[in-house]
Amino acid sequence: xxxxxxxxxxxxxxxxxxxxxxxxxxxxxWSLGDTRLLPRTSDLAMPHTWDMVTRLFEPVSGGTGAQPxxxxxLRAGRLSFGIALAGWGIGVVVGALLAxxxxxxxxxxxxxxxxxxxxxxxPLIALAPLVRSWGAQLELGSFEWEPWMSVxxxxxxxxxxxxxxxMLRGIQSPDTIHVELMRxxxxxxxxxxxxxxxxxxxxxxxxALRLAAANAVIGTVVAEVSTGLPGGxxxxxxxxxxxxxxxxxxxxxxxFGGVLLGLVAAGLVALLGRSSRRFRRAEATA
Amino acid sequence: MSHAVSAxxxxxxxxxVATGVTRVFRDGAREVHALAAVDLRVAxxxxxxxxxxxxxxxxxxxxxxxxxxxxxxxxxxVFGRSPREARLARDYGIAFQQAGLLPWRTVRANVELPxxxxxxxxGGRRERADExxxxxxxxxxxxxxxxxLSGGMQQRVAIAxxxxxxxxxxxxxxxxxxxxxxxxEHLQSQLLRIAAETKAAVVFxxxxxxxxxxxxxxxxxxxxxxxxxxxxxPVSLDRAVAGAGPDAADExxxxxxxxxxxxxxxxxxxxxHGDALGVDAP
Amino acid sequence: MKGVARQVLPPVILLVxxxxxxxxxxxxxxxxxxxxxxxAAIGEQFRTYAGPIGSAAAVTGRNAAIGLIVGAVLGxxxxxxxxxxxxIDVLAEPLVAALSVxxxxxxxxxxxxxxxxxxxxxxxxxAALAVFVPVYVNTLRGLRQVRPVHRDLMRSLAARPAxxxxxxxxxxxxxxxxxxxxxxxxxxxxxAIVAEYFGGPRSGIGSFITTAAAGSNYAQAWAxxxxxxxxxxxxxxxxxxxxxxxxxRSGP
Numbered sequence: 001x002x003x004x005x006x007x008x009x010x011x012x013x014x015x016x017x018x019x020x021x022x023x024x025x026x027x028x029x030w031s032l033g034d035t036r037l038l039p040r041t042s043d044l045a046m047p048h049t050w051d052m053v054t055r056l057f058e059p060v061s062g063g064t065g066a067q068p069x070x071x072x073x074l075r076a077g078r079l080s081f082g083i084a085l086a087g088w089g090i091g092v093v094v095g096a097l098l099a100x101x102x103x104x105x106x107x108x109x110x111x112x113x114x115x116x117x118x119x120x121x122x123p124l125i126a127l128a129p130l131v132r133s134w135g136a137q138l139e140l141g142s143f144e145w146e147p148w149m150s151v152x153x154x155x156x157x158x159x160x161x162x163x164x165x166x167m168l169r170g171i172q173s174p175d176t177i178h179v180e181l182m183r184x185x186x187x188x189x190x191x192x193x194x195x196x197x198x199x200x201x202x203x204x205x206x207x208a209l210r211l212a213a214a215n216a217v218i219g220t221v222v223a224e225v226s227t228g229l230p231g232g233x234x235x236x237x238x239x240x241x242x243x244x245x246x247x248x249x250x251x252x253x254x255x256f257g258g259v260l261l262g263l264v265a266a267g268l269v270a271l272l273g274r275s276s277r278r279f280r281r282a283e284a285t286a
Numbered sequence: 287m288s289h290a291v292s293a294x295x296x297x298x299x300x301x302x303v304a305t306g307v308t309r310v311f312r313d314g315a316r317e318v319h320a321l322a323a324v325d326l327r328v329a330x331x332x333x334x335x336x337x338x339x340x341x342x343x344x345x346x347x348x349x350x351x352x353x354x355x356x357x358x359x360x361x362x363x364v365f366g367r368s369p370r371e372a373r374l375a376r377d378y379g380i381a382f383q384q385a386g387l388l389p390w391r392t393v394r395a396n397v398e399l400p401x402x403x404x405x406x407x408x409g410g411r412r413e414r415a416d417e418x419x420x421x422x423x424x425x426x427x428x429x430x431x432x433x434x435l436s437g438g439m440q441q442r443v444a445i446a447x448x449x450x451x452x453x454x455x456x457x458x459x460x461x462x463x464x465x466x467x468x469x470x471e472h473l474q475s476q477l478l479r480i481a482a483e484t485k486a487a488v489v490f491x492x493x494x495x496x497x498x499x500x501x502x503x504x505x506x507x508x509x510x511x512x513x514x515x516x517x518x519x520p521v522s523l524d525r526a527v528a529g530a531g532p533d534a535a536d537e538x539x540x541x542x543x544x545x546x547x548x549x550x551x552x553x554x555x556x557x558x559h560g561d562a563l564g565v566d567a568p
Numbered sequence: 569m570k571g572v573a574r575q576v577l578p579p580v581i582l583l584v585x586x587x588x589x590x591x592x593x594x595x596x597x598x599x600x601x602x603x604x605x606x607x608a609a610i611g612e613q614f615r616t617y618a619g620p621i622g623s624a625a626a627v628t629g630r631n632a633a634i635g636l637i638v639g640a641v642l643g644x645x646x647x648x649x650x651x652x653x654x655x656i657d658v659l660a661e662p663l664v665a666a667l668s669v670x671x672x673x674x675x676x677x678x679x680x681x682x683x684x685x686x687x688x689x690x691x692x693x694x695a696a697l698a699v700f701v702p703v704y705v706n707t708l709r710g711l712r713q714v715r716p717v718h719r720d721l722m723r724s725l726a727a728r729p730a731x732x733x734x735x736x737x738x739x740x741x742x743x744x745x746x747x748x749x750x751x752x753x754x755x756x757x758x759x760a761i762v763a764e765y766f767g768g769p770r771s772g773i774g775s776f777i778t779t780a781a782a783g784s785n786y787a788q789a790w791a792x793x794x795x796x797x798x799x800x801x802x803x804x805x806x807x808x809x810x811x812x813x814x815x816x817r818s819g820p
Contacts, residue, residue, distance in 0.1 A: 007662035014663065037689075039682035046682060111578035118583075121754060121800035123761045125777050126793040129786060130604060214669040221671045222762055226778075233674075241677030241767065251681070255674045262670035354720050373726055380724045386717035390739045399735070403727050 015049045022046050047248040055249035056256075069250070073236070073257040080220050080232040081261055083148050087155025088216040088265070092209065094156065095163025102164075103171050103197070104189065113168070120161050124219060127154050128226035150227050155219030159212040166208025170201025206273045213265040221258060233257050300363075301455045301487035302328040302351055307360035309346050319512035320346040323360070326506065326515060330454065333481055333488045335498035335505045337551065343513025344491045348459050351489060352380050364455065376404065378455040379448030379486075383463055385440035387432040393443050394419065394428040400450040418446040421480060438469035445477070449484065456481070456488040463493065474500055475535040478525055495555070499523075499547040500539065507554040517554050521547040605787035613791035620776070621795040628764070628772035629799045631688055632756040635695025636803070639756070640749060642696070643703030650704075651711040660704075668701045673759065676766035691763040691772065698759040699752040703745070710744025711737060746811040753803040761796055773799065 022041045030038040039045055056073070059066040067075075098116070102109035131153050135145030174196050182192045224234025236254040243250040304326040311318040321343040328334045336344040349355040350362060353369035364372035372378060379400075387396045397415040406414075419425050422442040432440055441461050448456060462470045474497060481488050492498050498505045505519040523543055538544060587607050593599065594606035601609060614621065650657035672694055679690035714736055722732045764774030773796040780789035 003662065006658050007666075010659045010661075010663045013659060044681075107578060110575065111582040114579035115583060115586075118579075118797070118801075121758070121797045121804075123758065123774060123777060123793055123796050125762075125765055125774065125781065126789055129781055129789075133604075210669070217669070218671040218673065221674060222765065225765055226781075237674050237677055238766065241681070244678070244681035248681075251678050255678065258674040259666065259670045263666060266665075266669040352724055354723055373724065376726055378724075380721075382717050382720065384717045386715070386721050388718065388736065388739070400725050403725050403731055403735070 018046070018049055022048065044245060044248050047252070052249045052252045052256075055247075056253055069253050073233075073253050076231060076233045076236045076254065077257045077261050079148075080217075080224065080234065081264065083152050083224075083232065084155055084213075084216040084220040084261070084265060086149075086152040087220060088159050088213055090152065090156035091159025091161075091212050091216060092163050095160040095208075095212070096167055098160070098164045099167035099171060100193070102168050103193075109168070113165075116161060116164055120158075124154055124157065124222050125226045127157060128223060132227060147227060147229050151220055151223040151229050151232070154223035154227075155216045158215040158219035162208045162211035162215065163205075166204050166211070167201055170204030170208075171197035173204060174200040202276050206269070206276070209272065210266055210269045213269050214262060217258070217262050217265050233261065299330050299365075300327055301330050301332070301365060302326065302489060303361075303363045304347070304351070305361045307347070307350060307357045307362060309343070309350060309355070310358045321350075321357075322512035322514050324513065324515055328455075328487055328489055330487050331485050333490065333501055333503045335490045335492055335502040336508060337492055337495065337498045337505055337555065338508030338513065338516075339510045339555075340493075341511045342508040343511065344508055345459050346513070348457050348489060348491050352378065352457050372455075376400070376451050377453060378457055379451065379453040380457040381441070381444045381448045381459070381461045383460045385432070385437070385444040387440055387443055387447075389432050392429050392431060393424065393435070396432065396443055397446045397450060399447060404451065414450060415446075418449055419443075421449070421483075422446045422476065436469075438465050438473060441465065441473065442476070445473075445480070449480065449486075452484065454486050456486050456490075458488065458490045460491050460493060462497070470494075470497070471535070471539070477501065482526070495548055495551050496539075496544075499544060499551055505547075505551050505554075507551065516557065519547070519551050519554050521551075523547065601787055605790055609787040610790045610794065613787045614794055617788065617791055621773075621792055624771065624773045624776050624792065625795045625799050627688070628757065628760050628774065628796065629802070631691045631772065632695050632760040632799070632803065635692045635760060636699050636749075636753060636756040638692070639696035639699025640703045640752060643700045643748070643752075644707050644745065646700075647704050647707035647711060650708055657708075664701060664704055667697065668705070672697045673762045673766065676763045676768075680767045685767060686769050688769065688771070690768055691760045694763040695756045695759040698755045702751040702755065703748040706744045706748030706751070707741060710741030713740050713744065715740075743811075743815050746807070746815060750804070750807045750811060753807040754800050757796070757800040757803050 021038075025038060025041040027041055043051075056070040057068055060069050060072045098112070102112055128150065131150040132147070135150055135153075171193070178196055178200075179192065182196050187195070220232070221234040221237070223229075224232040225238055229235060233254050237251070237258070240251045240254055304324055307321055307324045307326075308319075309321040311320060324343075324347060326334075326347070336347060338344055346355065350357050351364060351369060353373040362369050365377050367375070367377075387393075388399070391399070394412070394415050397418055398411040401411040401414060416425070416428070419428055422445060424439060424442055424446070427435060427439065432443070435443070444461065445458075448458075462473055465473070477488075478501060488501075490498075490501060499521055500523075502521055505521060507516045507519065508514065509516045523538060523541070525538070590604075591607045594604060594609075599606070646656075646660065650660050675697070676690055676694055679693055680687070683689040683693075718736050718740075722736055727735070760772065761774035761777075764772045765778055768775070770776070770779065773792050777789050777792045777796070780786070780792060
């Protein structure tokens with residue numbers, strides 16, 4: 001309960017800061033020479049927080065029968081959520097398999113891990129056309145590669161990294177004495193993995209899964225932009241940005257949607273954590 | 287600062303006077319009575335050990351003397367002042383169970399720490415640190431870092447640090463607990479030598495009966511939780527020889543007087559609880 | 569030296585092997601450039617456009633660097649305040665937790681309208697926000713890592729709060745701060761690049777990748793990607809070196 005109150009208080013604090021600045025800040029912002037350090041305070045550049053909220057309940061566009069903005073955002077969010085979930089799932093599986101492989105064979109770890117780290121420096125946007133055309137070439141019976149799958153794959157590219165690193169650290173974490181205990185029981189590699197390493201990995205895995213969820217959301221939003229996938233939050237953010245001059249509060253709606261998406265994703269992972277409390281004596285750092 | 291050369295009956299000169307000291311820990315509804323009405327008097331220059339089963343409150347008592355904790359009731363005086371005043375005046379030096387050296391400082395810098403905090407100048411600090419490191423036999427390691435030292439050596443540095451401001455009272459909480467027997471015996475001899483040279487009073491918490499008997503003028507035996515003082519066993523050994531060298535110390539450990547002292551302490555510990563000795567009381 | 573070789577060699581060998589495989593596959597199966605350009609083609613584009621790639625990398629690097637510094641300074645300062653003032657810590661916790669899971673880049677478009685479409689500020693701010701989170705979290709954690717025995721020691725020595733901070737709290741926290749900085753460094757570069765996809769002037773690596781990809785010039789796009797990777801590596805390397813230099817002397 002305290003946390004909810006704290007969260008609401010901080011929300012109010014942020015909103016108050018925003019309004020305070022629009023009230024007292026210089027009209028044209030504040031520039032150091034050519035670079036503008038503080039933004040303009042006009043209603044166009046920084047719409048009031050209550051305007052942002054009320055806008056949500058108005059129709060999306062001028063057309064007749066248009067749905068309210070909040071509904072449109074929620075719908076787009078739902079689509080993005082589904083894609084992010086798929087991307088997260090793929091990332092978790094790939095990351096886990098990679099971690100197990102790296103633990104099993106030392107040379108794989110020393111060769112692959114740095115490349116895994118390096119892979120995250122590749123900007124996603126470059127992968128979009130790649131994934132899309134590969135998908136188009138895929139012919140498995142009646143299975144057809146849909147555009148959203150490209151987005152999911154790109155999202156999984158961001159999601160697999162924390163899982164690979166976190167899970168590797170987790171399955172390598174048991175004390176030597178525990179490993180030797182298992183060996184003294186004649187337990188093979190697989191038994192040691194399932195009975196010792198995986199349970200020991202849980203405290204490392206949970207922050208990694210949360211990070212993977214956050215990354216999947218980011219990856220989904222960005223990939224939607226780079227693949228041009230319609231109907232999702234990424235596209236909506238880009239589209240509504242054009243209304244910045246005519247309808248200032250509008251671009252903020254999908255941003256709220258994105259925030260909500262991230263929070264929901266993290267919340268779901270937290271729920272997952274609840275069920276594994278038995279293994280979580282202490283949560284390790286991600 | 288008041289020193290008495292002899293262990294006098296002068297209340298003012300006593301290193302530690304505890305009267306009716308009680309410490310109760312409250313955790314919600316649960317209460318843990320760590321200490322119950324403890325009376326203790328440590329004369330200046332006296333070496334007193336606190337020994338008892340786990341959970342008997344000996345470390346708690348030490349922390350109360352050091353003003354790292356406050357008693358629930360009762361009074362404590364360190365050299366006639368409150369523990370807080372004594373702490374702020376730096377009347378005592380303390381050595382913990384873990385050496386607690388700062389890993390990013392050299393051995394010398396660690397020993398200099400109390401002096402640096404007190405505002406002593408660089409030259410004075412260095413001189414005193416070198417003196418102390420010589421006292422504990424670690425001059426060659428002055429510029430090493432703690433992680434390059436063994437456990438025993440780290441404890442010696444910690445003891446040197448505790449002596450930095452020439453305190454008249456040394457508080458030691460099982461400082462040799464984590465060490466092997468041989469290192470332990472060696473450090474015990476060194477400690478006796480240091481205590482004799484500096485004429486400091488020592489309150490020494492330990493689990494080990496032979497250690498208590500070897501080191502102390504008086505062994506204070508405590509009962510299981512809630513901690514009370516059951517009895518105090520005076521031990522008179524001719525300790526002046528112990529610091530003279532390892533052979534002399536071994537002779538002392540083999541002397542009949544030593545074994546008698548050990549037996550007396552053991553009996554005192556057992557007295558009242560024939561069975562569950564050394565086991566945590568619920 | 570041998571230890572370094574053993575660490576560096578396997579991934580380098582694997583990378584070289586993968587690149588060789590890639591080139592062979594592109595040649596053997598005659599994969600068209602719009603599906604997957606070969607490393608040779610990319611290399612050629614890189615050489616041809618080395619100039620523009622360099623200046624684009626400089627712009628992105630500048631944005632990321634400013635974002636890194638601003639975000640790190642804010643993160644460290646706020647963490648110090650939060651460690652000292654409990655109410656700030658309570659207020660900041662949900663905000664930082666939310667910030668760590670939401671797509672910060674979503675703010676890019678509104679930032680462009682707040683600061684003007686020709687400004688680089690939006691990218692700097694996105695990078696700064698992305699940097700702030702790991703630096704704040706790790707610094708705060710580090711400030712709380714003082715070992716109980718060190719705390720007792722300081723109390724027994726009657727140290728004043730400023731002395732405690734200087735002799736124990738700060739040295740204990742330093743390795744954690746550097747962990748945060750290391751995480752933040754590559755994050756700064758990626759965030760700066762991604763922010764460029766959402767608009768703004770055509771100056772940095774990200775915007776050139778988008779333009780090249782839009783013109784189906786994929787080999788060129790990948791050449792710019794190479795530039796982006798290089799910038800990320802430089803940042804990561806710089807913070808790792810800084811960490812190595814400082815951490816030798818500190819940390820519990």
